[in-house]
Amino acid sequence: MYSWKIASKFKFGRSKEEKEREKEKEREKSKEKEKHGLFHHKGHRSESPYMEPPRDSVDRKETIVASTSLIAPVRLSTDANKYSTTNSSISTGDDSQTTTGELDDDMVDSSGFTNSNGYNGNNGNESRQIHIAGNSSGYGTGTGNASAFGDSISAVDEMEDSEPLFSGIMTVKVYGGEGFKLPVPITSNAQILKKLLSSGVVNPSAEKPGVDQLISSLLQMELNDGGDEESLIEGDVATRFIPATITLPSSTDLNPLLYFTIEFDNTVATIEPESGTISSLNFNKISTFDVTRKLPFLKIDVMARIPSILLPSKAWQQSNLSDPYIRDILERINNNQDIHLDSYNLPLTLDFNSATSFRLYNHQWISLEKGNGKLNVSVDYKPATNRSLSIDDFDLLKVIGKGSFGKVMQVRKKDTNKVYALKAIRKSYIVSKSEVVHTLAERTVLARVDNPFIVPLKFSFQSPDKLYIVLAFINGGELFYHLQREGRFSLSRARFYAAELLCALETLHSLDVIYRDLKPENILLDHQGHIALCDFGLCKLNMKGQEKTNTFCGTPEYLAPELLLGQGYSKVVDWWTLGVLLYEMLTGLPPYYDEDVPKMYKKILQEPLRFPDGFDKDAKDLLISLLSRDPKRRLGFNGAEEIKSHTFFSQLNWKRLWMKGYIPPYKPPVMSSLDTSNFDQEFTKEMPVDSVVNDFLSESVQQQFGGWTYVGSEQLGTSLAPGRSVR
Numbered sequence: 178m179y180s181w182k183i184a185s186k187f188k189f190g191r192s193k194e195e196k197e198r199e200k201e202k203e204r205e206k207s208k209e210k211e212k213h214g215l216f217h218h219k220g221h222r223s224e225s226p227y228m229e230p231p232r233d234s235v236d237r238k239e240t241i242v243a244s245t246s247l248i249a250p251v252r253l254s255t256d257a258n259k260y261s262t263t264n265s266s267i268s269t270g271d272d273s274q275t276t277t278g279e280l281d282d283d284m285v286d287s288s289g290f291t292n293s294n295g296y297n298g299n300n301g302n303e304s305r306q307i308h309i310a311g312n313s314s315g316y317g318t319g320t321g322n323a324s325a326f327g328d329s330i331s332a333v334d335e336m337e338d339s340e341p342l343f344s345g346i347m348t349v350k351v352y353g354g355e356g357f358k359l360p361v362p363i364t365s366n367a368q369i370l371k372k373l374l375s376s377g378v379v380n381p382s383a384e385k386p387g388v389d390q391l392i393s394s395l396l397q398m399e400l401n402d403g404g405d406e407e408s409l410i411e412g413d414v415a416t417r418f419i420p421a422t423i424t425l426p427s428s429t430d431l432n433p434l435l436y437f438t439i440e441f442d443n444t445v446a447t448i449e450p451e452s453g454t455i456s457s458l459n460f461n462k463i464s465t466f467d468v469t470r471k472l473p474f475l476k477i478d479v480m481a482r483i484p485s486i487l488l489p490s491k492a493w494q495q496s497n498l499s500d501p502y503i504r505d506i507l508e509r510i511n512n513n514q515d516i517h518l519d520s521y522n523l524p525l526t527l528d529f530n531s532a533t534s535f536r537l538y539n540h541q542w543i544s545l546e547k548g549n550g551k552l553n554v555s556v557d558y559k560p561a562t563n564r565s566l567s568i569d570d571f572d573l574l575k576v577i578g579k580g581s582f583g584k585v586m587q588v589r590k591k592d593t594n595k596v597y598a599l600k601a602i603r604k605s606y607i608v609s610k611s612e613v614v615h616t617l618a619e620r621t622v623l624a625r626v627d628n629p630f631i632v633p634l635k636f637s638f639q640s641p642d643k644l645y646i647v648l649a650f651i652n653g654g655e656l657f658y659h660l661q662r663e664g665r666f667s668l669s670r671a672r673f674y675a676a677e678l679l680c681a682l683e684t685l686h687s688l689d690v691i692y693r694d695l696k697p698e699n700i701l702l703d704h705q706g707h708i709a710l711c712d713f714g715l716c717k718l719n720m721k722g723q724e725k726t727n728t729f730c731g732t733p734e735y736l737a738p739e740l741l742l743g744q745g746y747s748k749v750v751d752w753w754t755l756g757v758l759l760y761e762m763l764t765g766l767p768p769y770y771d772e773d774v775p776k777m778y779k780k781i782l783q784e785p786l787r788f789p790d791g792f793d794k795d796a797k798d799l800l801i802s803l804l805s806r807d808p809k810r811r812l813g814f815n816g817a818e819e820i821k822s823h824t825f826f827s828q829l830n831w832k833r834l835w836m837k838g839y840i841p842p843y844k845p846p847v848m849s850s851l852d853t854s855n856f857d858q859e860f861t862k863e864m865p866v867d868s869v870v871n872d873f874l875s876e877s878v879q880q881q882f883g884g885w886t887y888v889g890s891e892q893l894g895t896s897l898a899p900g901r902s903v904r
């Protein structure tokens with residue numbers, strides 16, 4: 178018999194004051210709920226998930242981490258109170274609760290460590306030794322610790338063996354662009370054109386006429402008869418006369434009407450024109466990228482930011498809605514969204530064996546995919562100098578989030594000026610919470626995985642007190658935030674997100690990794706609206722084929738039946754969670770949602786799956802298959818391919834999707850890589866500091882973090898960056 182405890186991951190990382198603040202918020206929320214009535218009171222919600230308002234009462238879902246090696250099987254019973262042991266631990270987040278359970282193979286207890294927190298003990302868990310890969314001694318007295326080390330290091334070793342060194346700095350210079358067109362005609366209203374365009378910068382010179390001259394030429398153009406009484410200027414004609422940057426009436430800043438994004442490994446540089454007209458642009462911009470993995474191309478996208486005032490009349494717009502392309506463009510412009518004009522994947526053949534810098538493209542004109550213009554660029558690559566990083570290599574810009582074990586900050590790498598998300602984790606804290614394995618697993622998975630829909634790891638390094646993970650900064654906001662704001666998503670939008678997530682999970686499974694914590698809170702949208710899965714803290718490594726594990730962890734709303742029943746579970750749990758997520762995106766709530774967690778568990782195990790009237794037939798069929806309680810009969814049991822082949826996805830070209838070839842149905846309002854407007858002000862208003870800690874960690878504890886450092890595929894072993902006090 179072993180003792181076990183389940184704790185709310187969310188609450189682990191919170192200070193006393195924060196907990197107080199949260200409680201206060203909770204109290205306010207319940208007052209609000211009382212006032213307005215609860216949407217999902219008993220028997221109410223399940224009848225019609227389309228009832229309004231669907232998401233008001235769904236709070237952030239908290240991850241459960243079973244913090245010892247034991248699981249909490251749920252015994253099915255008609256009496257919801259029978260689940261009370263499990264529930265009390267989860268819902269209260271009281272990590273001091275203990276009860277009994279069975280041994281699991283991936284959770285580790287750090288009782289063998291003697292650390293500054295005085296946490297010392299040994300659970301005598303002998304079976305852990307079976308998993309030790311030559312690391313059974315020397316790391317404290319607890320066998321669990323040794324196993325934790327063994328598991329994680331072997332994962333890191335595997336990676337080291339198979340990967341050559343890919344790291345360096347790539348510089349992209351964009352000189353100019355030509356031939357861009359607007360996809361819709363614009364108004365010929367002289368007053369509007371003069372007012373709006375006269376603030377533009379076209380760099381007047383002998384060859385290039387000034388703005389006033391351009392506008393008068395524009396107004397003399399042969400106008401297109403756009404309908405009854407409306408004259409319009411065609412998009413391809415207008416661009417020859419419209420300045421590339423203007424000052425919008427609502428602002429004092431120059432605003433580009435057309436710009437480029439260059440994306441490498443989910444890091445984005447926005448290239449705005451200096452001057453010129455939309456069809457003939459001057460950029461003269463340089464952008465540097467940290468290269469830490471071998472990727473086949475740079476992604477270039479052309480975006481236009483057209484003020485809706487330039488559009489033809491509403492009557493014209495109405496009469497052109499039958500064309501889905503025009504309809505989409507008009508909808509976006511009217512919602513102040515930027516529109517996507519064209520893109521190009523610029524092939525990169527980086528010779529990583531070269532010891533010196535080399536030029537990949539030299540003043541090359543690149544024609545974009547749909548023929549909408551061309552760009553003149555040079556690309557250079559300089560190999561890295563194998564230096565480990567420290568916090569001193571970054572400017573700390575903003576706090577953007579808090580995880581269980583530390584904060585996440587927006588940072589700028591000083592040499593390349595690239596903006597990243599930096600996650601700082603206090604070593605003593607994860608040791609005392611027995612989270613060493615999960616933390617190492619997170620770093621290992623992130624370093625190995627290469628998928629467009631998974632947030633890429635750029636670097637990891639450590640100081641004597643802390644571990645640092647540097648990730649691409651994904652600033653379109655959490656899917657949770659967008660879903661909460663909009664209640665639910667349209668069928669096509671939900672399908673798009675589900676498809677990109679399916680690709681992400683498929684890649685993880687191909688690496689024998691179970692994700693285990695899919696939920697809207699762990700899914701970020703990038704600047705264009707593509708998915709970026711984050712938070713790999715619950716991943717389980719080395720899960721080959723249908724191999725099973727037992728750890729009771731995940732998020733209550735998303736727990737699969739086999740996990741609740743303690744029957745052992747395999748990769749197939751991730752397909753259950755994909756079903757729950759799709760259902761939540763389409764209806765606003767997870768399928769078996771109940772505020773009372775034990776009741777929710779009972780529903781997950783017993784209640785029939787209900788759909789609101791008018792629910793899409795294919796979506797329903799897919800959900801029934803994904804939410805099959807029997808994992809063997811669940812769609813995906815035989816691999817992701819069988820989900821991809823379902824009729825719900827029949828219109829999708831998976832190759833194109835993989836290349837980020839579909840324009841996302843929604844583009845988050847992101848102005849630049851510095852933009853943090855999609856993050857909670859509760860975080861962004863905080864001072865970004867890397868707090869000073871002075872924990873004593875023994876040599877053996879430090880050794881656990883030996884494989885942590887990552888600067889590309891280069892593993893720098895135990896190198897510790899000098900500890901630094903950052904104020």
Ligand SMILES: Nc1ncnc2c1ncn2[C@@H]1O[C@H](COP(=O)(O)OP(=O)(O)OP(=O)(O)O)[C@@H](O)[C@H]1O
Nearest residue numbers: 578579580581582585598648649650651711712714
């Ligand atoms: N790469 C990123 N880009 C932008 N924001 C990020 C990134 N990674 C994390 N964040 C923000 O920081 C928050 C916390 O990060 P994360 O979920 O990885 O921490 P965690 O400790 O694993 O959290 P949890 O306790 O929820 O498991 C996220 O919800 C997200 O809002």
